[in-house]
Amino acid sequence: MRWIIERLLLSLITIMGSLTLIFILIRLMPGNPIDYLISQLLYTQQMPVDAVMAYVKSYYGFLPNKPIHEQYIEYVCNMLRGDFGKSLLYLGTPVNSIIGHNLPWTLFLLSYSILISFILGISIGIFLAYKRGTKLDSAFTLGLTILNSVPSYIVALILVTVGIFTGIPYRGAYSVEPSFSLEFIANVFHHATLPMISYTLVTFSGWALAMRGSAITVLGSDYIVVAVARGLSKRRILTHYVGKTAILPLFTSLVISLGFMFGGAVFIETIFAYPGVGYFLSTAVAARDYPLIQGCFFVIVISVVLGTLLADIIYYRIDPRVRRGEI
């Protein structure tokens, strides 16, 4: 129990820490965006002081002429309530409604991609573990190690070129009117094809290498030898005896990577103009839309913290050694 409480506390501190960091960047750094905005409104647009303060309050959610600790408290309360202020780029649209619109797209694209990448990766990994020590294995391992380091934006750029030459859509998430029809769903999947392939190409090698290592450890254990001695078929041993055990440590990484999904595809979403959280984060940064930046970043941090917490809890349930406090 103490272990769970410790984890909960750490998650809370992480969230508060990143909130404080953003507050420092947005309000306390020399030349911060709010000071800049105020001076601009006061001197170049000649707005009265009260109007300027109200203007800033409407975009950022706190009055900039109060004492700094009151500003901080108001800011934290707003963020925790899910009120991220208003976007500068989209002219006063509340940030949380923008995020509400783009969250499902990332959720759809990334869970789809992560699942396919995971399945492909572990199949290749277990195959390589079975072939360990052969030329095929070392060639594949080298290839996967190199593939693992190829930047995602490069893969995405190459696939955009492929899209241009083959006619597979490479911009946006859909091109027909949204409705609950089969046509719309097919269209959405068609648009998700190239982003999904680029995400898979970038990440599956990591899964494959991890699975290979995990499966090789399992293959050396005694009960596999016993299973071979019992004369079970190779296929059955690979799937039921090796696969099941070797996947366990990877399963927690899968949950963690699900938590990282919102920040995990900034480049891919931007290049394919896919309207997800990452796309809006990079657009907001390019346009210096600070309320939108802080909203996107906060959502990303929350999802990562939740993912990590969930992985910890699952690990706690699965592994009896953790429950007994041995690790």
Next chain:
Amino acid sequence: MKKVVITQVTRARVVTWSIREAFYEPLMIIWMNRKSRIGLLILVFYLLMASIGPYLIPYDPKGNPLEIYQPPSLKHPLGTDYMGRDVLAQIVHGARDILLIAFFAASITVLVGAAVGITSGFVGGVTDVILVNFTRLLMTIPSLPLIIVLSAFLRVADPLSIAMILSVTAWTGLALAVRAQVLALKNEEYIEAARTLGLTKFHIIFREILPNIMSYVAINFLTSMVSAIYASSGLYFLGILPFTAVNWGVMLNQAWRIGGGAALANPMYAPKTLHYILAPIMAIIGLQVGLILLTFAIDEIFNPRLRTEYIKKLESPRGKKEPQKKERDQF
């Protein structure tokens, strides 16, 4: 008089020995491994390109409007871009910045990571608890979004500041790993022996513990370079870092926004602009591959036990080609 001579002789011996240890042996180990040999050659090529390349291949930022989107030719080995500037010259002149950023970022990552890890593991107690929890905290914050947000607020332009932003969370993994290693090493017999001999903490840390974690640190240095190249070019590509004169990430951005998105879709331009987007892609991938290949020799260089065995094997007359027994486990 006699004493002075002796110290001079030993000093000379120490110098030759350390030259041998620091340069000759690592190079030999890298050279004997095919993968790391290719990696070293690639890296040397990039270093030459960054250091003497700019003097050999001049770069004309004005370009020539009569030579827009020229395909590769003898005059322009990699063709020209949308302003008629030579693509090869841009690649050569952009190499210095990216190598500097990668080197600075990796140095900061490794120094901070090793320092925090060793302090935490060696000192223990409250310091350990605070450092470990702080590291875990930073680890949970997703690094790429954090880097993007930080570079949006702090407008940085020079390689060192960019490197500092890139390594803000990168050191955490290394710190925890080094701490675990130090904790394990602390109870080894030879460390206890060193303590009983009354050797200083400085000696124990730098002469007894550090050599044992060096291979891990060195591999981390190379992989940190790889991820710094990834992140910095990506930030330039997204247009988050300010545009500089020549940079591979900026080239990617220009090729994508001006040459790629618009021109590639236009059938009039389509095949003509491909070289412009491919040049920075190949340059980045080549550098990454070189660094990754070099990691394959790190274990033999920095792990003291592996290294002595390896050198012995290389220098023994019959050791060069020891027939390896092929083992193929069928479960």
